[in-house]
Amino acid sequence: xxxxxxxxxxxxxxxxxxxxxxxxxxxxxxxxxxxxxxxxxxxxxxxxxxxxxxxxxxxxxxxxxxxxxxxxxxxxxxxxxxxxxxxxxxxxxxxxxxxxxxxxxxxxxxxxxxxxxxxxxxxxxxxxxxxxxxxxxxxxxxxxxxxxxxxxxxxxxxxxxxxxxxxxxxxxxxxxxxxxxxxxxxxxxxxxxxxxxxxxxxxxxxxxxxxxxxxxxxxxxxxxxxxxxxxxxxxxxxxxxxxxxxxxxxxxxxxxxxxxxxxxxxxxxxxxxxxxxxxxxxxxxxxxxxxxxxxxx
Amino acid sequence: xxxxxxxxxxxxxxxxxxxxxxxxxxxxxxxxxxxxxxxxxxxxxxxxxxxxxxxxxxxxxxxxxxxxxxxxxxxxxxxxxxxxxxxxxxxxxxxxxxxxxxxxxxxxxxxxxxxxxxxxxxxxxxxxxxxxxxxxxxxxxxxxxxxxxxxxxxxxxxxxxxxxxxxxxxxxxxxxxxxxxxxxxxxxxxxxxxxxxxxxxxxxxxxxxxxxxxxxxxxxxxxxxxxxxxxxxxxxxxxxxxxxxxxxxxxxxxxxxxxxxxxxxxxxxxxxxxxxxxxxxxxxxxxxxxxxxxxxxxxxxxxxxxxxxxxxxxxxxxxxxxxxxxxxxxxxxxxxxxxxxxxxxxxxxxxxxxxxxxxxxxxxxxxxxxxxxxxxxxxxxxxxxxxxxxxxxxxxxxxxxxxxxxxxxxxxxxxxxxxxxxxxxxx
Numbered sequence: 001x002x003x004x005x006x007x008x009x010x011x012x013x014x015x016x017x018x019x020x021x022x023x024x025x026x027x028x029x030x031x032x033x034x035x036x037x038x039x040x041x042x043x044x045x046x047x048x049x050x051x052x053x054x055x056x057x058x059x060x061x062x063x064x065x066x067x068x069x070x071x072x073x074x075x076x077x078x079x080x081x082x083x084x085x086x087x088x089x090x091x092x093x094x095x096x097x098x099x100x101x102x103x104x105x106x107x108x109x110x111x112x113x114x115x116x117x118x119x120x121x122x123x124x125x126x127x128x129x130x131x132x133x134x135x136x137x138x139x140x141x142x143x144x145x146x147x148x149x150x151x152x153x154x155x156x157x158x159x160x161x162x163x164x165x166x167x168x169x170x171x172x173x174x175x176x177x178x179x180x181x182x183x184x185x186x187x188x189x190x191x192x193x194x195x196x197x198x199x200x201x202x203x204x205x206x207x208x209x210x211x212x213x214x215x216x217x218x219x220x221x222x223x224x225x226x227x228x229x230x231x232x233x234x235x236x237x238x239x240x241x242x243x244x245x246x247x248x249x250x251x252x253x254x255x256x257x258x259x260x261x262x263x264x265x266x267x268x269x270x271x272x273x274x275x276x277x278x279x280x281x282x283x284x285x286x287x288x289x290x291x292x293x294x295x296x297x
Numbered sequence: 298x299x300x301x302x303x304x305x306x307x308x309x310x311x312x313x314x315x316x317x318x319x320x321x322x323x324x325x326x327x328x329x330x331x332x333x334x335x336x337x338x339x340x341x342x343x344x345x346x347x348x349x350x351x352x353x354x355x356x357x358x359x360x361x362x363x364x365x366x367x368x369x370x371x372x373x374x375x376x377x378x379x380x381x382x383x384x385x386x387x388x389x390x391x392x393x394x395x396x397x398x399x400x401x402x403x404x405x406x407x408x409x410x411x412x413x414x415x416x417x418x419x420x421x422x423x424x425x426x427x428x429x430x431x432x433x434x435x436x437x438x439x440x441x442x443x444x445x446x447x448x449x450x451x452x453x454x455x456x457x458x459x460x461x462x463x464x465x466x467x468x469x470x471x472x473x474x475x476x477x478x479x480x481x482x483x484x485x486x487x488x489x490x491x492x493x494x495x496x497x498x499x500x501x502x503x504x505x506x507x508x509x510x511x512x513x514x515x516x517x518x519x520x521x522x523x524x525x526x527x528x529x530x531x532x533x534x535x536x537x538x539x540x541x542x543x544x545x546x547x548x549x550x551x552x553x554x555x556x557x558x559x560x561x562x563x564x565x566x567x568x569x570x571x572x573x574x575x576x577x578x579x580x581x582x583x584x585x586x587x588x589x590x591x592x593x594x595x596x597x598x599x600x601x602x603x604x605x606x607x608x609x610x611x612x613x614x615x616x617x618x619x620x621x622x623x624x625x626x627x628x629x630x631x632x633x634x635x636x637x638x639x640x641x642x643x644x645x646x647x648x649x650x651x652x653x654x655x656x657x658x659x660x661x662x663x664x665x666x667x668x669x670x671x672x673x674x675x676x677x678x679x680x681x682x683x684x685x686x687x688x689x690x691x692x693x694x695x696x697x698x699x700x701x702x703x704x705x706x707x708x709x710x711x712x713x714x715x716x717x718x719x720x721x722x723x724x
Contacts, residue, residue, distance in 0.1 A: 043380040044401040061718075130543045147543040151700065236369075237689065240546050241696040256373045258686055258723075 037265035047262060054266035065267070067242050068250040075156060075246065076223045079163035084215055087167035091174035092204075105172065112168025120162075121232035125149060128158045149233060152243035159244070162229055170215040177211030178204070209290040217282050224275050227252070247271055329617045330360040334378075334385035336371035340574070340638060347634045352624055359617045379403050386612035387622060390436045390605035392427060396679045398607070399430040405608045405615070406433040407622075414619045416627055417644075424643040427602040427676055436605030437622060440640020442570040443600045443669060444500060446586040449485075452563040453584070456480040462586035463668050467529070470589040474538035477563045487538045488564035489556040490545040492530040493695040495688045497566050500588045500597030501526050503674060514681030514724070516716045523709035527698050531705060546696045553578045569662050570603050570640040576658040583658070585665035587672060596674035600666075603640035641666050683723025687716045 012019075037054055039047035058065050090108055094101055114120050127133050128148035135145030148154045181204065189199050205212075227248040230238075236253070238245030251271070255264030335345060342365045349361045364385060366374055372394065378384045384403065398404050407415060411434065417425065420438070428436035448462070456476040460469040474487025491497045499509045502518045511517045533539045540556050547554075552571065556562030558578045567575060569585065576583050588598055606625060612618050624631050632647045637659050642648055648663075655663065680687075694712045697703040 042401075043376040044398070044403060057722075130541075150543045150546045152696070152702070235548055237548055237692075239548050239693065239696060240700070241702070242693055258683075259376050 033265040033268060036262050037269050039262040040260075041262040042259045043261055044259075050262070054263045055270075057263070058266060058270065064242065064245065064250060068238075068245045068247045071156065071238075071243065071245050072224060072226075072247040075159065075163075075226065076220060078157075078160045079223050079226075080216070080219045082160060082164040083167050083219060084170060084212070086164050087170035087215070088174050088208075088212075090167060091171045091178055094171075094175055095178040105175070108171055109168035112166045118228060118232055121229045124158065124162050124229065125233050150240050152241040155233075155240060155243045159226075159229055159233065163223065163226075170219060173211055173215055174208070177208050181207045206291065210292055213282070213286050213290045217279055220278055220282070221275055224271065224278075329358055329614050330362065331387060331612070331614060331618050331621060332362050332364060332385035333387045333621070334364045334375070335389035336368045337365040338367070338574070340577075341365075344634050344636070344638055348625070348631050351630055351634065352621055352628075355624075355628075355630075356617075356620065359620065361621060382611055384609035384611040386609060386614070386618045388607050388609050389439075390428075390607040392602055392605070393680050393684060395428070395436055395605065395607075396430055397682055399435050403610050404435045405610060405612065406435055407437060407608060407619075408434050410615075410619045414616070415623050419645065420626075421643040421645065423676070424600070424602055428605050436602075436607045437626065438602045438604075438643045439606050439625060439635075440570060440603045440637070441600055441643060441666075442568045442603040442640045443666070443673060444496060444588050444598045445567055445569045445572065445665060446488075446588055447557055447565050447567050447572065447575055448584050448586050449557060449560075449563040449579070449581045450584045451581040452477050452481070452485055456563075462584070463672060465586065465589050466592045467589045468592065471533060471538075474533060474564075475536065478538040483537065485560060486540050486556070486562045488533075488540070489562050489566065490530055490534060490539040490542065490699065491566050492527055492545065492699050493548065493692045494566055495691040497588060498523075498526050498691070501591075502597075503599075503677075504591035504594035504597040506595050508677050510678070510680050510684070510720075512678045514720065516687075516713065516720055518713070518716075520706070520709045520713045523712055524706050527695065527705045527709060531698070534699070542699050542701075545699050548692050557583065568603065569665060570637065572662045572665075573638065573656075573658050583661075585661055587669055596672060598669065598673045599676050600669075600673055601676060637662060681720055681723070683720045686719045686723070690715045690719060 036047060038049060038051060040050050040053070041047035094104055094108070111120075129135075130145075130147035130150065132148075134148065138145040146154055148158050185203050185207075186199060189203060194202070225248060226246055230244045230246040230249050231252065234240075234244040234249065236249070236257075238249050238253070247267070248271075251264050251267045254260045254267060333345075333349070335341070337345065342363075345365065346363055349363050353359065353361060371389075375384070375388065379398075379401075390398065390404075411417060415437070417437070424438045424441045425434075427441075428434055428438055446462075453473070456473070456479075458473045458476055460473060470488070477485060477487040499518075502509050502522045505522055507517050507519070507522070509516070509518045530539065534542060539545075540562050544556070544561065552558060552567075552574055555565045555567075555575070557565040557575065560580060564586075565575075566588070572583065572585060590597065606622055608615065608618055608622070625635075626632065626642065626644060626647070629647070629650050632642060632644075632651070633654075635642075636651065637655075641663065642651070652663070691712060694703075694708050694715070698705055698708045
């Protein structure tokens with residue numbers, strides 16, 4: 001016990017601000033929302049206990065709930081790999097040892113800082129509008145553009161592209177990971193005449209696995225929670241034809257547009273279950289593909 | 298608790314300085330204070346703060362603080378404040394939310410003040426009764442309006458359209474669309490595509506002899522109504538005489554992006570109190586036509602209270618609140634500031650007082666209002682809970698129809714099923 005504290009005390013000191021915030025600010029509302037998820041509550045009259053009613057409705061009768069899941073899962077399945085590949089690619093380019101690497105790092109990180117903001121979502125909407133920049137550029141090379149955002153077949157992909165563009169934070173983490181790979185491994189490979197792509201699959205990827213794992217988990221959680229870009233681009237509705245009905249947008253509308261706080265709370269708890277499941281799967285499978293350098297076999 | 302302290306403090310500060318001229322803040326040592334909350338736009342906010350200013354000058358003992366926000370967030374904030382038992386004393390109310398708030402006990406009836414501190418004896422009875430729930434007056438009408446087809450006068454003239462725009466039919470409308478499109482060589486289409494406008498669709502249902510909702514809150518519009526509506530617009534789209542489908546599926550665009558404002562089309566559907574706002578952003582002179590009639594059909598339009606003022610459950614100083622409310626509808630200095638921006642006032646005296654000073658577009662809306670009096674049906678019962686969501690569903694399913702991704706009849710069936718399910722669940 002004593003040794004435990006001696007070893008972990010610094011960690012807890014660093015965690016303290018978060019812990020204080022959690023217990024003072026977050027815990028109450030979290031528990032309240034768990035309670036509310038078993039009630040019907042319109043914010044004006046008092047909450048009324050309905051047991052599992054909200055959850056039952058969600059799974060058996062709510063078509064838009066399934067639609068929201070479909071949209072969100074599609075997005076996660078496309079956006080997470082796209083962003084990670086982009087991030088790894090750029091990180092490897094930067095790792096080549098450019099002199100102005102600090103500058104490039106900052107520039108490439110910029111979209112991630114801006115990406116969550118409302119302004120970028122509005123900009124995105126303009127770029128991909130029927131008479132937007134993207135179509136004008138396409139027209140210049142003789143391609144007839146689509147109306148990307150108002151067509152339910154393409155609207156989601158514009159958001160995937162937006163997600164791809166915000167590769168900054170995983171890129172920085174990848175870069176740090178790449179820096180940590182001992183150079184002598186590559187030198188040895190060079191001497192043996194190993195081609196570049198084999199160096200990548202045999203040295204870079206395995207040694208980067210813990211970092212990839214970390215990024216994968218973070219980005220998956222992040223993508224499930226995507227809200228502001230979808231909300232802005234679809235005018236808060238999930239339009240066109242529910243093709244941008246992200247889970248969080250649906251949840252928000254249920255809560256603050258139709259005043260079904262109870263149902264929205266149930267939706268929120270189910271989202272937690274989804275995210276927890278995916279994280280658990282990632283952790284469970286990680287022992288088969290993630291190896292830590294200082295691990296004793 | 299903090300609110301009271303802050304306000305008392307502000308009051309004292311105001312007394313000490315005796316020179317605070319900001320609107321919506323206690324200007325003098327006011328020992329009574331009320332809050333007024335409304336949804337607005339820049340023009341409306343300007344006028345309302347001027348009203349507050351005028352009222353405070355005349356009633357030195359009462360401080361009014363104004364809170365304004367756009368329609369989109371208005372009801373969210375209102376629900377939050379209602380839940381927190383912190384509603385403003387006076388709240389702007391809408392016909393479709395009135396019953397909901399009354400049923401939840403969030404509003405106080407006004408009957409005990411009528412004739413004593415709230416003088417409304419000579420007001421038009423119809424518009425006034427729109428604020429009654431179960432025989433009690435819960436909301437004071439501060440303006441009426443009706444549906445209107447706003448049109449571009451120049452385009453109509455150039456295309457030589459001579460239809461009687463009060464009595465015209467959907468056939469006349471289609472012909473007008475063809476003429477305008479042909480005349481402009483396709484640059485200006487005849488009309489916005491109203492496929493997704495449930496407000497206009499409701500007129501269509503009424504023309505077919507039904508209400509969208511029955512008095513007991515069931516969906517009475519039929520899949521046939523929806524099919525015929527969407528099919529009519531599909532035909533107009535095919536003929537190329539209405540606005541591009543990619544513009545149509547942008548939901549609830551601001552007035553400045555409507556076809557009539559940017560010059561894409563010669564007609565758009567709005568509410569008559571928006572005429573002033575549309576003229577402000579449109580290049581050409583606008584005119585007001587009725588929603589086209591169905592040949593041999595029933596009246597589709599109605600005159601509706603556009604906005605109300607209600608006394609909230611949380612109001613403490615009802616005396617001050619009612620004094621303010623009374624001034625709103627009776628004091629010529631105040632009604633002069635308000636003009637027609639919130640709709641046509643239901644006091645004949647006030648209307649007469651406003652008449653000489655009307656601008657051209659204000660006169661247009663008054664003339665329009667007079668012209669349609671005998672052509673409209675009775676005010677329908679307020680829509681049941683969930684109506685807002687039904688509106689969303691209409692736009693959502695309609696989007697697929699407009700984009701040609703689903704068959705009209707099939708989509709219509711889906712919509713009616715969804716609408717019924719939404720209403721059932723909301724009760």
